[in-house]
Amino acid sequence: MQHDPERLERKFDELDDWKNALLATLAGESAGRLAFRPDGKAWSALDVVHHLVLVEESITGYARKKLQAPPQPVSLLDRAKRTLLVGLMRLPVRVRAPLPQVVPGETLPLDVLSSRWTRARGDLRELVLSLPEERREALVFRHPVSGPLDPAGTLDFIDAHARHHEAQLRRIRRAPGYPG
Numbered sequence: 707m708q709h710d711p712e713r714l715e716r717k718f719d720e721l722d723d724w725k726n727a728l729l730a731t732l733a734g735e736s737a738g739r740l741a742f743r744p745d746g747k748a749w750s751a752l753d754v755v756h757h758l759v760l761v762e763e764s765i766t767g768y769a770r771k772k773l774q775a776p777p778q779p780v781s782l783l784d785r786a787k788r789t790l791l792v793g794l795m796r797l798p799v800r801v802r803a804p805l806p807q808v809v810p811g812e813t814l815p816l817d818v819l820s821s822r823w824t825r826a827r828g829d830l831r832e833l834v835l836s837l838p839e840e841r842r843e844a845l846v847f848r849h850p851v852s853g854p855l856d857p858a859g860t861l862d863f864i865d866a867h868a869r870h871h872e873a874q875l876r877r878i879r880r881a882p883g884y885p886g
Contacts, residue, residue: 709842709858711835717861718831724868725827728755728875729820736885740816744881749810751878754871755819756810757803761867762826764808765860769833769846777844780856788859791852795866798873804850834861 732740732751743750749757772778794801803809834846834857845854847863855863878884 709856711842714834714857714861717858717865718827718835721861721865721868722827724865725823728868728872729816729823732816733820738885739879741813742878742881742884744878744883748878748881749874750813751875752813752816752819753810754874754878755816755823756814757808758868758871759819759823759826760808760810762823762830762864764805765847765864766826766830766833768848769830769860772846773833773841777841778854780843780845780854780859784852784854785856785859787852788849788855788863791849792862792866795863795870800874801870 732755735751740751743753837846837857841857843856846857847855847860849855849863852863
């Protein structure tokens with residue numbers, strides 16, 4: 707069952723492995739490559755990582771608030787919309803961030819972003835894995851486009867979202883003017 711705590715823990719392990727591999731790869735890049743902005747204005751690799759951090763911090767903050775209220779069910783329609791969102795994130799199309807609070811406002815060093823991401827992921831892991839049975843299929847995060855997500859749906863979104871931005875990082879590396 708997708709809401710089984712062991713399955714959720716395995717999903718967190720997969721997400722952590724991906725995050726750690728990405729951060730290790732980026733740690734080997736020069737400051738110029740990390741800060742390079744295609745066309746001089748698009749997001750840099752640091753901005754992409756910052757965005758991923760802001761999203762996970764936002765999800766954790768939202769989930770903490772939702773836990774103060776009675777559990778809200780996630781309907782079959784909501785689950786179908788999540789499937790569509792995850793499918794969209796897997797397509798090679800550009801999507802604007804739907805909320806300004808997840809758009810980086812400043813460029814932060816990779817080590818700062820890495821620490822924040824590790825903390826945000828650890829907080830989310832602790833929160834999700836400690837949910838009582840009656841919360842495992844209830845709303846923990848409301849995506850601004852697809853709507854309510856339960857814990858498993860939230861992790862599926864985080865995974866698809868991260869991989870969507872992995873493609874963006876590849877586009878940055880292929881952009882004209884990328885430092886050699």
